[in-house]
Amino acid sequence: MSKARSAYSISGKKEKFDTHIIVVWVDNEAGVLARIAGLFSGRGYNIESLAVAEVDKKLNISRITIVTTGTPQVVNQIRLQLKKLVPVHNVADFKREDKRVIFKEMALLKIVGKNEKRDKALKACKKFNPVILDKTNKSFVIQITALRREIDKMIVDLKKFGLVSVSRTGAVAMTRGAEIFK
Amino acid sequence: MSKLYTGAEIVFKCLEDQGVDFIFGYPGGAVLPIYDELKNHKSIKHILARHEQGAGHAAEGYARSSGKPGIVLVTSGPGATNVVTALTDAYMDSVPLVCISGQVPTHLIGTDAFQECDTTGITRPCTKHNWLVKDIKDLAKTIHKAFEVATTGRPGPVLVDIPKDIQFNKFSYSKLKKQKKINGKTHNFYTQTNIDELIKLIKKSKKPIIYSGGGVINSGLEASKLLREFVNATGFPITSTLQGLGAYPGDDSQFLGMLGMHGTYEANNAMHGCDLMINVGARFDDRITGKIDEFSPKSKKVHIDIDPSSINKNVKVDLAIVGDVASVLKNTIKKLKKQKPNFSNSNKSNISKWWEQIQKWRSINSLAYINSEESIKPQYAVQRLYELTKNKDTFITTEVGQHQMWAAQHYKFDKPNRWMTSGGLGTMGYGLPAAVGVQIANPNKLVIDIAGEASVLMTMQEMSTAVQYSLPIKIFILNNEYMGMVRQWQELLHDKNYSESYTAALPDFVKLAEAYGCVGIRAKTPEELDDKIIEMINTDRPVIFDCLVDKVENCFPMIPSGKPHNQMLLGPKDQKENKITGKGKTLV
Ligand SMILES: Cc1ncc(C[n+]2csc(CCOP(=O)(O)OP(=O)(O)O)c2C)c(N)n1
Numbered sequence: 001m002s003k004a005r006s007a008y009s010i011s012g013k014k015e016k017f018d019t020h021i022i023v024v025w026v027d028n029e030a031g032v033l034a035r036i037a038g039l040f041s042g043r044g045y046n047i048e049s050l051a052v053a054e055v056d057k058k059l060n061i062s063r064i065t066i067v068t069t070g071t072p073q074v075v076n077q078i079r080l081q082l083k084k085l086v087p088v089h090n091v092a093d094f095k096r097e098d099k100r101v102i103f104k105e106m107a108l109l110k111i112v113g114k115n116e117k118r119d120k121a122l123k124a125c126k127k128f129n130p131v132i133l134d135k136t137n138k139s140f141v142i143q144i145t146a147l148r149r150e151i152d153k154m155i156v157d158l159k160k161f162g163l164v165s166v167s168r169t170g171a172v173a174m175t176r177g178a179e180i181f182k
Numbered sequence: 183m184s185k186l187y188t189g190a191e192i193v194f195k196c197l198e199d200q201g202v203d204f205i206f207g208y209p210g211g212a213v214l215p216i217y218d219e220l221k222n223h224k225s226i227k228h229i230l231a232r233h234e235q236g237a238g239h240a241a242e243g244y245a246r247s248s249g250k251p252g253i254v255l256v257t258s259g260p261g262a263t264n265v266v267t268a269l270t271d272a273y274m275d276s277v278p279l280v281c282i283s284g285q286v287p288t289h290l291i292g293t294d295a296f297q298e299c300d301t302t303g304i305t306r307p308c309t310k311h312n313w314l315v316k317d318i319k320d321l322a323k324t325i326h327k328a329f330e331v332a333t334t335g336r337p338g339p340v341l342v343d344i345p346k347d348i349q350f351n352k353f354s355y356s357k358l359k360k361q362k363k364i365n366g367k368t369h370n371f372y373t374q375t376n377i378d379e380l381i382k383l384i385k386k387s388k389k390p391i392i393y394s395g396g397g398v399i400n401s402g403l404e405a406s407k408l409l410r411e412f413v414n415a416t417g418f419p420i421t422s423t424l425q426g427l428g429a430y431p432g433d434d435s436q437f438l439g440m441l442g443m444h445g446t447y448e449a450n451n452a453m454h455g456c457d458l459m460i461n462v463g464a465r466f467d468d469r470i471t472g473k474i475d476e477f478s479p480k481s482k483k484v485h486i487d488i489d490p491s492s493i494n495k496n497v498k499v500d501l502a503i504v505g506d507v508a509s510v511l512k513n514t515i516k517k518l519k520k521q522k523p524n525f526s527n528s529n530k531s532n533i534s535k536w537w538e539q540i541q542k543w544r545s546i547n548s549l550a551y552i553n554s555e556e557s558i559k560p561q562y563a564v565q566r567l568y569e570l571t572k573n574k575d576t577f578i579t580t581e582v583g584q585h586q587m588w589a590a591q592h593y594k595f596d597k598p599n600r601w602m603t604s605g606g607l608g609t610m611g612y613g614l615p616a617a618v619g620v621q622i623a624n625p626n627k628l629v630i631d632i633a634g635e636a637s638v639l640m641t642m643q644e645m646s647t648a649v650q651y652s653l654p655i656k657i658f659i660l661n662n663e664y665m666g667m668v669r670q671w672q673e674l675l676h677d678k679n680y681s682e683s684y685t686a687a688l689p690d691f692v693k694l695a696e697a698y699g700c701v702g703i704r705a706k707t708p709e710e711l712d713d714k715i716i717e718m719i720n721t722d723r724p725v726i727f728d729c730l731v732d733k734v735e736n737c738f739p740m741i742p743s744g745k746p747h748n749q750m751l752l753g754p755k756d757q758k759e760n761k762i763t764g765k766g767k768t769l770v
């Protein structure tokens with residue numbers, strides 16, 4: 001067999017995959033999310049998480065934050081392909097390691113069980129700005145904000161304290177300091 | 183208050199403002215208000231296709247031969263789904279189309295109404311952009327924007343979906359205001375430094391090659407002129423992609439022929455061995471590059487393209503110049519002439535060894551074939567067709583298969599917009615309807631579809647369109663009774679298991695022509711071929727020409743799957759040593 005992987009593949013050598021956070025400003029119009037998601041699925045790009053909401057009512061702009069993985073070449077393609085879409089105004093792209101940018105996810109955790117277990121659960125969340133949003137004598141709903149992997153870990157750790165349900169957002173991002181993206 | 187117009191009237195107001203003279207379409211329930219309005223707009227002529235795919239390809243042929251956008255009008259549901267192949271074809275080959283589709287009334291959307299489909303959903307990945315117009319106030323604005331998106335930057339298809347109630351609603355119409363740019367998006371992103379770098383590379387190179395593509399044609403007539411000037415000013419050899427043919431004269435001595443999978447030996451070897459590759463409006467498609475990690479290993483690569491996402495998509499380049507090729511070429515020529523007024527002469531010795539090498543490759547004569555006295559060789563048929571029509575400013579369309587490659591190899595184009603073929607999508611059935619569109623745009627010109635018997639049956643119904651509008655298109659079928667290209671791959675890759683590639687029960691094409699009310703001609707021997715071709719040319723009506731060719735001829739040269747440019751199969755005798763092995767077999 002020939003040693004070539006494939007004649008028409010992008011490259012024979014394996015390139016490193018990086019995690020990137022891509023921020024996209026779009027017109028808040030019907031179907032825009034389908035265009036973005038369709039671009040990713042159609043071209044075989046990854047979406048690890050996606051968060052979207054309108055950020056400017058007057059200009060009708062939504063801000064989408066997408067976490068994706070890919071080789072530098074693929075991430076570059078993602079950026080350039082996104083830019084071509086008509087409702088897209090601007091695209092920013094950061095590596096997850098980028099120290100100039102803050103990334104955060106939010107999770108809602110429902111803990112059911114005896115008092116002391118619930119208190120232990122709350123304690124375990126300490127580092128992640130826990131807020132109790134709902135409280136009964138059997139349950140808590142706790143809101144935490146943290147990095148993806150921190151939330152991943154909390155979900156495992158809290159099982160033993162009665163975690164029964166999790167709802168989480170995708171990551172959102174913001175630059176540090178006075179600087180803004182645009 | 184300003185005058186109120188119905189949605190259907192507004193559609194035509196927009197089309198008139200955009201200078202539209204032809205619409206290719208097919209009526210149905212959801213577009214009836216628009217069809218009703220047609221009678222009031224004498225400057226716009228509707229061409230009734232026989233299938234919406236045909237309407238779409240006809241609009242493509244119109245667009246590519248005229249440089250203007252093609253307009254398609256279809257009904258909802260099946261009308262819209264039938265046009266999807268043509269939209270995808272136009273998307274892949276960067277053809278500007280504006281497709282207007284009817285939709286069920288807004289209050290029925292989402293109810294699985296009769297002939298409802300999610301048209302914008304289905305066409306989202308095969309258009310540059312699409313719109314569902316839900317408010318009559320947005321209609322005019324949307325249609326004008328659709329034209330702008332289709333025709334600016336890298337051109338492509340767009341679709342505007344108009345629910346039937348919107349076509350009846352009334353609103354005012356304000357004339358088109360020319361906008362400068364969409365969304366702040368301009369198209370020239372390059373700097374003078376980029377041009378300076380390019381010139382530095384040009385001056386240094388000992389083994390240069392220019393590789394031009396469809397972007398030159400899309401950029402307009404000026405770009406083709408500038409390309410010729412650029413080639414002349416540098417003295418460099420030039421090769422072209424399938425879509426770029428005609429931008430540079432095919433019979434010029436600096437032209438090395440087409441490159442890629444069925445490109446010439448000299449073009450592919452020059453691409454492989456060069457030290458400087460200047461890509462002008464092409465996109466490093468896989469049919470061009472062959473095995474990507476062995477693609478042109480020692481060259482500096484320059485990529486001139488209007489689409490930033492084309493840069494570094496398949497091949498990493500050393501210098502990217504993002505902009506309209508006409509603008510970039512103009513700047514480059516100006517600078518080069520200023521710095522070195524007589525560059526092509528003064529640089530001659532610098533690249534003379536390279537030209538010697540190219541002449542050696544050329545002398546292999548890779549397009550040669552073994553001719554026959556008994557049967558018509560398909561290559562011979564194309565050559566004769568070329569010789570007998572070359573003085574006529576002929577327009578050629580093709581279907582997809584071996585005949586398409588033979589046409590590209592043996593028909594020499596010396597002007598842009600004369601060659602219409604489905605390259606990116608490879609759509610069998612493209613050529614006949616495309617010829618209809620080309621003939622509409624070029625009423626007194628000779629328009630020939632070089633066809634395969636299998637492909638042409640996919641959209642044969644459009645012969646009826648040609649007859650209705652007295653379009654004297656010529657369907658020149660290289661009839662080998664096989665899906666020849668499929669048979670060729672089966673011969674090379676699947677031990678001659680010709681699974682389902684023989685086209686049994688073919689119609690009698692001459693009788694078929696007569697049934698459509700056009701003229702059928704058949705050529706069986708090389709001896710009678712010339713006379714029959716001349717008869718075809720002299721027939722002022724649509725013709726189906728059934729050219730019975732050698733059934734087992736293969737298309738060479740060929741870069742087999744899994745091989746780089748410098749390992750081409752030259753002909754039948756060459757196959758043994760260069761057999762496609764291993765993973766190469768799994769490639770398409
Ligand atoms: C719509 C469509 N279906 C299938 C194919 C795959 N295909 C490529 S070439 C070919 C055979 C074409 O046969 P014919 O038109 O007779 O041309 P020839 O190769 O014999 O010249 C086929 C089936 C295609 N390109 N398009």
Ligand SMILES: [Mg+2]
Pocket residue numbers: 583634635636660661662663664665666
């Ligand atoms: Mg055939």
